[in-house]
Amino acid sequence: MRRAIVGQVAGVLVTLFGLLVLTFVIGRIMPVDPVRAMVGEDATREVYDTVYRQLGLDRPVWTQFFYYLWDVLHFDFGTSIRTGQPVLEDIKRVLPATIELATFAIILGASLGIGLGVAAAVNKDSWIDHLIRVVSLLGHSMPIFWTGMIGLLLFYAGLGWVGGSGRMSQFYIGLVPERTGFLLIDSAISGNWEVFRSALNHVILPASLLGYSSAAYITRMTRSFMLDQLGQEYVTTARVKGLSNHQTIWRHAFANIRVQLVTIVALAYGSLLEGAVLIETVFAWPGFGQYLTSNLLIGDMNAVMTCVLVVGVIFIGLNLISDLLYRVFDPRTR
């Protein structure tokens, strides 16, 4: 067990180092001149050269990499050109918004997807299965920005059931002191339930739509995992023992697909965190996806490198968690 943990930690460290190399390389090969992006088109030669040296770009590449490592280890990710603020501050602001949205979405998506997937597998080839497959195919094939707009038209403009764009009504912005950056948590801590309700109202539609599109994928995977297990002999054993359908499915077959489910749900969650750019744009959600995309478009090197690093760290973290859950769910991996 101890050896496994040591191996795990070593693996994470190596991956992190690889990730840092990658982000560094991305920073160097981006087709943007970082100096020009800072000083502007009209700067003189002298100004350009001064900034060039300030950024350390006159040093050998490996020295630059060493400085980059040093800075990252001290949580110094530089300043964003676009916002003029330290990148870390920016990320602290946008990431919680996305985590809030993605977490909501994955909870909805995983419960819906797993439920539908199991139901489809158990009722294979019946009308239930066909219906679920159509629902899941729709979730796959409808572009999210389109469902976003239709959703806004229908549930916000038409029915008025949910809030519109942004994380809360304009009216409440700035009312709640920021502690964690998670609006739902912050408003709950300060006991401002009106803001809490407004935030919930705003997150529910984009989260449901994102959840639906993740559910589409999770449903299909769950269905095929489940069909695979239902065809196994131990399922026959369970039925021979006199277990009911329900007990056989959940106690035996479903218990055996948990490992696979953990993997795909973690991946789906990761890609949600990485930024649902389209839905964030449609809903004017000040999140990570928007931040990453707009910085990428103007070539804000420090910000992009840091965003890639954050995405990488998120995936490393999720992988670590799924590895741990494997050990819990499958005795063969212990």
Added chain:
Amino acid sequence: MAQTNPILTVKNLSVRYGANAEPAVRNLSLSLGRERLGIVGESGSGKSTVGRAILRLLPRAQVTAEQMQFEEIDLSTASERQMLAVRGRRMTMILQDPKFSLNPIQRVGAQVAEAYRTHFRCSKAVARAKSVAMLEAVQIRDPERVYDLYPHEVSGGMGQRIMIAMMLLTDPDLVIADEPTSALDVTVRLNVLNILDGLVRDKGIGLITISHDLNLVRNFCDRVLIMYAGQVVEELAAKDLDRATHPYTRGLLAAQPRIGGTRQPLPVLERQSEWKTAGGAVS
């Protein structure tokens, strides 16, 4: 061959997988007392399907029978609820390969105990004690330790003995053993069969052994049904196997390798199309 009080009576059982498919079993009839019946045939002859049809484990297949009576229960009309009370309690089945027939993520002891707890109200401790005793009865040394192992931690022979323990724990009246030893090493095969045979005789259980191994049924059964293409072509007492008259049975026997036999290639079975239509010669 005490056939005075049949446990199971099947008349003209047919099974089809899908409406247009060739029937996997055609007009099969059998009757079983507290005895050991063998069903022998090649792969695809429908012998496994018979076992599963009797336990009503083929929800997707079309099963028809003139009569399917298990003690006082009419299997062809019994509700699923009735079947749940019968399956695992009075009628069980030993599956082929413990590598696949045990749930890989549950401790083997818990799986054995589950068979008991499904049908008897009792505390976990009682179920555990019963299971441990049963594991001991199938000659597992140190059953307390084995109880907490996972299927990948036990050998094939031990896995199959655990399977037998699981299926005999509830004192069933009928056990169907579906190729119980074909996945095992030759060296442990006999040992496992002897354990099963001993328990079945002690408890007076009706046993149907499904196999493709003629020597196995010869030694461990009282009576043998020979199946070909979904139907019974011949029925005889196990000791009379060498006096079989049907050309298919004779062909199977001739194709058996023998220690000390010649080194000539074994004869190959010449299949006759009339076997498919002329079958069911026995009741």
